[in-house]
Amino acid sequence: MTAPEAPRDPGAIEAIRALAVVIPAKDEEALLPRLLTSLDAARAALARRHPEVECVSVLVLDDCRDRSADLAAGRLEAIVHLDAGNVGAARAAGVRHAASLLGTHWGARAWIAHTDADGRVPPNWLTAQVAAANAGADVVIGTVRPDRLDPRRRRAWLATRSATPNGHVHGANLGVRADLDAAVGGVAAMTEHEDVDLVQRLRGAGARIVASNEAEVVTSGRLHGRVAGGYAGYLREDLMARREGA
Template sequence: MSPSRITHALVVVPARDEETLIGRCLDALDRAVASVRATHPQVVVRTLIVADACTDDTEGIVRSSGTAELVVSDAGRVGAAREHGVRLGLASFGRIDPAEIWIANTDADSAVPDNWLTHQLDLADEGTDVLVGTVRPDPADLTAEQDAAWLATHERGRPNGHVHGANLGLRASAHLGAGGFDAVEEHEDNLLVRRLQDAGAAITASDSAEVVTSGRASGRTPGGYAAYLARTL
């Protein structure tokens, strides 16, 4: 049986105190959504930024963007914030078959490429249930030695399959069937993909739409990507 074609796409971005980087994230998402409207005009796209326990001007910046929609959360846990955005977004689509909805996830300290969402939609229409995309730390945040060390372990065309919430896409039916994101402080992305692997979901690892994310050494969660960079670089 052929896979259900995607008719609706939901972009969900949790954000906590990201006033310095959320503008870059929003601009990149605008370009990615514009690409979908040019190449996949039949797909309805909705973008939700989930401002989670923010104490800075993240909410104000999103409100003034004019494109992304603001959702406010006080959970203080990225897994809970991400799932809150997913559930609200899916509810807004009404009775659409979840197999026809694609959920694209990224982070507020990240910038997606223009082909980020179109690439995911194309894979979904070919039968992919889960897209595990690559990320790279912003070279501007690294020393030359750190950037060289990162590049030495990442060969183009050979995605390593590491799971990053900054570049993760899922068919809504797969997401719901696996129970969604756990309401945890970190690793909600890995936990969900592990359950999907166990359930036999069609998972594709790809570096064709790599996301640039912050290379900061101190992140918003104790064991997230910033901690990984601090350990490895």
């Protein structure tokens, strides 16, 4: 983990008391169950380590036509249905709904943990974000690891790895203090790169940003995702082009 870009006076740090997990999804019935199972473990670890933190999970089904709602029923605090076909709008809707659930707890003491429905979070995912926030971070940029890559792409991906996190932004592993998220206007309604856009605006607003590999999220290694670019596009084209041009 790297230190925050602008260390905060310890006396000014607001300890986290509320946490919202936001999960956008579009037709992810094949992979959603593993995400929910992994999230159960992460939430259990949070409850043991930080019983003072109220946690809610919101699944946003955007233009979803499969059985995701049935698979998630009863496993989260809320399932929001949307017909935007826009991952940024879905994340923003999830944040708004979480804010309504947490009520007076929302603000400087609330934290938003973004992930994706096709991933798998580690058991320490939420506790690591809370620890970083309580140490002064306003934003945590986590690393991801794609699964099921073909051997050639796996070698190319491994070549991009280093001992320290590189700060690349992934919506599958991103945490933000709720009051700062609101201050910059939240997640924009973008079909891709909404996560990068949000972090750029937070950085411009002076947020203390931490890049961390302490709680790496496993994400789908598929080469054709729900949007034209995104991480699937990176794995399909950009990763190999970078490797071949090295």
